[in-house]
Amino acid sequence: MNLYFNKNDQKAKFLPREIADSIPFSSNKLPQIYNEFSVNPGSMEAKVMKQTLEECEKPSNEGEEGYCATSLESMVDFSTTRLGKKVKVISTEVNTKESILVGMYKIEVAKKFPANTAVVCHKLNYAHAVFYCHKTVSTRAYAVSMISADGKKMNAAAVCHTDTSKWNPKHLAFQVLKVKPGAVPICHFLPEDHVAWVPY
Structure with a gap:
């Protein structure tokens, strides 16, 4: 198959949980956040930061539980409380210096x-x-x-x-594949810097 992977050169690092938790993470605290990061x-x-906060504050899609992790510890906690302690993390590894x-x-x-x-988890x-x-159900990894x-x-x-019946009919996947919600499974590769936690 013909594939396209874009290498992400923006390598923002996780803050330790105690530091991340001490900094506001809310769109109504934007002036304070900008000041904290000298933006x-x-x-x-x-x-871009404002858009990220708005994305994190949107309600989850029906049948999903959503959460914005601001530290590695909070990502681990969210994933293991939903899936259990026996989990594996998988991701896409682009082992090249090429950007695309x-x-x-x-x-x-x-x-x-x-x-x-x-x-x-999407970066x-x-x-x-x-x-x-x-957390998604009806999902195979x-x-x-x-x-x-x-x-x-x-x-x-x-x-x-495997079940896209509740997805927005205008979702890009339906337009590209020319199918309707719930008609067929929708499969995709994860971009670099996105991770999937799966029970095993």
């Missing part, structure tokens, strides 16, 4: 995890590492090993959503 309120960085990986890839091995649920743009994590036509190997995390 110009009129800058593009300020706009495009090409034909052949799947060598696809390991399916037995559970029908996962917590998937958001912010002054420090913030991930939007959501896979650890996939692939090789490109020119011999480059990579490991990727993939998820298949």
Whole structure:
């Protein structure tokens, strides 16, 4: 299959939990947040941070539990309280200096995890590492090993959503695949810096 992976060069680090918890994380505290991180309120960085806070404050989709993790400890706690202590973390590893990986890839091995649920955490743009994590049901997770036509190997995390009946009909996946909500499973690879927590 022809695949496209974009390498994320923005490597914002997690803050320790005690520091992250001491800094406001709410759109109604934006002036204080900008001051804490020395961000110009009129800058593009300020706009991106505001968008991240608004994304984190939106209600979760029906049938999902959403949470914005501002520290590694809070991500671990959210994932293990929803899935149990016996979990595995999978992610896509782009092992190259190239910023964009495009090409034909052949799947060598696809390991399916037995559970029908996962917590998937998506990296958001912010002054420090913030991930939007959501527990999904009717979701199958896979650890996939692939090789490109020119011999480059990579490991990727993939998820298949088996019930999309409650998704927004305008979701990009439906437009690209020309299908309706609930008609077929929707599968995709996770970008680099996104992680899936799966019970095993």
